[in-house]
Amino acid sequence: MAARLLDGSAVARQIRAEMRPDIEAFTARAGRPPGIALVLVGSNAASELYVGSKLKSAGESGLRADLERLPATASLDDLLRLVDRLNRSELHDGILVQSPLPPAMGSHAERRVFDAIAPGKDVDGFNPINVGRLVQGRAGLVACTPSGVIEILERSNIAIAGARAVVIGRSDIVGKPMALLLLHRHATVTICHSRTTDLPRVAREADILVAALGRPAFVTPDFVKPGATVVDVGTSRVEDPALVARLFPAGSRRREAFERRGALVLGDVHPDVEQVAGALTPVPGGVGPLTIAMLLKNTVRAAEDRFA
């Protein structure tokens, strides 16, 4: 029996529709729409795509969205000066600096930049003060991907309270905030990672399994308790024909898409999991659209908090 597919695009549309009256009310009150500044350093192809879809979604939702570009040769100081200017901007309630930064900026550049964004404008939820408030269960700006996962679970009537949730991956931007959000909704939460012993066995304890490790098709059916809800946070661009041939039979829709385009975006969850899971977020069309919707929602919230 095939898993119920959880339609992230539909949930994202629903969230954006619910935000519309708030955006209109804010715009009427403040004399301007909520505004977000997107900062792009250099011109990484994937980053251009991500930033482009964020700009488009923001514009369609009635937000002001400005793209601020710096050349790939910009220094960390240049970027910190731009962030400082945006922190003081009256028109921008949210600031997002697109990762990754050019390696020449140094290994701590992202951390320095995220620390520099004013906590009230930190719509990515990466500033330590927002992370600390998340731990303490206090209102604030929370990382977009994990809060999007909560939205899709809740709006799909997946019970979180009392469930066993297993999160594979312990990154600062997905795994750890994901575990905290599930915990605060009364799941019993286990966090797994590369050092976990017998990962498939631990994952099989889950009623809700969140895969956020960034390894295409890593989570195979032996990781999944029959009927469990599986959330696939991974998005890897795969160009290896052998891997695609192993995952998708000749003549299948995705195999043919690969043959046309030379690449596929794959999640962390193996296609065969669809036969074991009770519910599943697909890639693409699952968590991805939610991430952008939550970014817009954070921007509206930041705008309202500034004018409260």
Add this chain to the structure above:
Amino acid sequence: MAARLLDGSAVARQIRAEMRPDIEAFTARAGRPPGIALVLVGSNAASELYVGSKLKSAGESGLRADLERLPATASLDDLLRLVDRLNRSELHDGILVQSPLPPAMGSHAERRVFDAIAPGKDVDGFNPINVGRLVQGRAGLVACTPSGVIEILERSNIAIAGARAVVIGRSDIVGKPMALLLLHRHATVTICHSRTTDLPRVAREADILVAALGRPAFVTPDFVKPGATVVDVGTSRVEDPALVARLFPAGSRRREAFERRGALVLGDVHPDVEQVAGALTPVPGGVGPLTIAMLLKNTVRAAEDRFA
């Protein structure tokens, strides 16, 4: 076979001895010892005891420790003014405001006060910016009890990396930071709480079981995998003779202590667990002494960071 008892008092002595040269070096360099201010509002009997032992330990270790008292009738504003003065004090590197505050200060008083303590002097590790840095695995001031647990585990050669750790309790000051510290040391960590389904079964998965729920003798042998390490963070003052009679046979040392004093300090772990666990921290004499040692260590660290 009885569990190996992990001697928290001995580990705390060891930590304090290791700090001595750092304290002497700081004192020589700064012309004054590292200083901590302990703030006590009103005169709760248990708080007087806790503050008294913190003052004593600090003094014995060569730290300056000042007790700042406010009357039970003090307002939250009075307390915030005192915190502000201590934030600016040249003599104090650490500030600890003893919980609980008088209920008349309002339900959000503790949160307001912990938020007001300068992050660099927040030796309790309760300020959200320090909590956020803990999540991000960055150097900072970390809550004393969970960091004390890590010290006793590591110094007792209990392997954390690759182990399954289960934390019972999800408080901001013990459960959540405990889970994060174990995770960063590569344990596979599960956090349980009052809404966990079949808690004994989940607890039995643990190689390292941390009980931090504050219910005396709640963790019975059926919670414990034979040979597991059990860390007992609870300290409850018990005055109920029926409970004591159920836990300790007539004529036993603890039963007689209860009969003499009319009260016992008990942990969250049932005495029978000693027959199942491989290693166990006793109450008293386990985690408690570590908490104070880590408070002193945080104070020295805060002093060094201010003068770095």
